[in-house]
Amino acid sequence: MATKSLRSFLENGLTHLKENGLYNEIETVHGANGPMITIGSKNFINLSSNNYLGLATDARLKKVAHEAIDSHGVGSGSVRTINGTLDLHDKLENKLAAFKGTEAAIAYQSGFNCNMAAISAVMDKQDVIFSDALNHASIIDGCRLSKATIIRYGHSDMDDLRKKAIDAISSGKYKKMMVITDGVFSMDGDIAKLPDMVEIAEELDLITYVDDAHGSGVTGNGYGTVKQFGLEDKIDFQVGTLSKAIGVVGGYVAGKRTLVDWLKVCSRPFLFSTALSPADIAASLKAIELLMDSKELNQKLCENGNYLKQGLEKLGYNIGTSETPITPCIIGDEKETQQFSKRLYDEGVYAKSIVFPTVPKGTGRIRNMPTSAHTKEMLDQTLAVYEKVGKEMGMIKESL
Structure with missing residues (x-):
């Protein structure tokens, strides 16, 4: 890169984003973007797609x-x-x-x-x-x-x-x-x-x-x-x-x-x-x-959205004011939000963290996007992972 000013701008900017939990890592999906996806050699329950009705596949x-x-x-x-x-x-x-x-x-x-x-x-x-x-x-x-x-x-x-x-x-x-x-x-x-x-x-x-x-x-x-x-x-x-x-x-x-x-x-x-x-x-x-x-796909989407919301609320997560299948779990701190998403990833749930500038500072969240193509078993497994990770990170209190 010939221009010193550009190199300095880019390097300093990227460092700032990474230090403040604002840098977005991009993963490559191998194959189709459905309710399950493959990244590298690992399969994930996919909760970050806008493919609401499963029609992309x-x-x-x-x-x-x-x-x-x-x-x-x-x-x-x-x-x-x-x-x-x-x-x-x-x-x-x-x-x-x-x-x-x-x-x-x-x-x-x-x-x-x-x-x-x-x-x-x-x-x-x-x-x-x-x-x-x-x-x-x-x-x-x-x-x-x-x-x-x-x-x-x-x-x-x-x-x-x-x-x-x-x-x-x-x-x-x-x-x-x-x-x-x-x-x-x-x-x-x-x-x-x-x-x-x-x-x-x-x-x-x-x-x-x-x-x-x-x-x-x-x-x-x-x-x-x-x-x-x-x-x-x-x-x-x-x-x-x-x-x-x-x-x-x-x-x-x-x-x-x-x-x-x-x-x-x-x-x-x-x-x-x-x-x-x-x-x-x-x-x-x-x-x-x-x-x-037909309203079949739309009805299935609504059922899955409501099921996931109810499960997350029962675990004690703040899902905000959602009236649709879009289900945010609001964490707050940007670094903690990024860490939470990475732990979900480790456990086989792909749910991306959303932080500033996409949302205001201090309102970082995991944005869950259930679709009509998800099965109840996939959603139950997702809730089990949310419970495990939430307890590990102190967001869910252990039962007495």
Whole structure:
């Protein structure tokens, strides 16, 4: 490395992260990412995957993906606006609109891309965005890219949102106003107060934007958080991902036809990035069809989530305010959280530690992600490991 300043910056930065329990070790999974995974030569119960419904390894999705490669090739060949829009893209977007209860939908290469694309295509430096304090990093970055004024409101604090929106209106500074929130908050598993948010938005003329990456396939009988509250006609932007419960990769924005038409000509990731591959589109289509035809996987996910939560609470762990299968065990101290995760790893449970900057300092947690593919035996074994490690580290008191 030729530049001394860069070398010094990197070495000092990495040392600081490691000394403070903030450095994330990355392990390589050998084979598929299912309820059990293999790292090196060891098998683990996998509780760190977003593969909520087990569809990432589903034989039905693999079959249609192979067929799409045979019929359409391995790549789409271009950006959507030249000749990269395949008939499969049209089918996917029509299916997504039906799934989300909207007039239209537009597909992107990732959920992160959705927030980069959609926010900046509509909001600019003349506007203001009210953003929940615990919104995902992609929302934060999308807001920054738009150059709009960003005003954070307290997490799910509707009184704070109303006050700040009224103050912004009174200032007379802004042309448009948007309120943006996750549907399900990925680190705590709680659900946004969408009915209250919509009430405020209608009163004060706020554009409504919900990123339901962790809600689609999970809440609302699988249809998502907006559907759970019956607000399909009240939310301007429904954003989702194809890489979590859907089990593939990609993202989408669903809403009015005029919104989608605008995004197709004004959102930069759509204009300047090669379109989703045929195999990914076909597999996503199949996953959505399965979700719309049956609630079996969704019900199994909820059962497994509740079972793990109840077991961890019975052991005395703090699982916070989760209303979904996302189950954090809040440890607090970053180094202790990292150590706890490593002990779980030693005992055959893969559950990653989540620390600053992903969550605020002092709120380190083990984020457990049970899926519909986990068996009761796997969850019982996980709880037994949590009990053993908790007692070793003094988090669970031995019975008298």
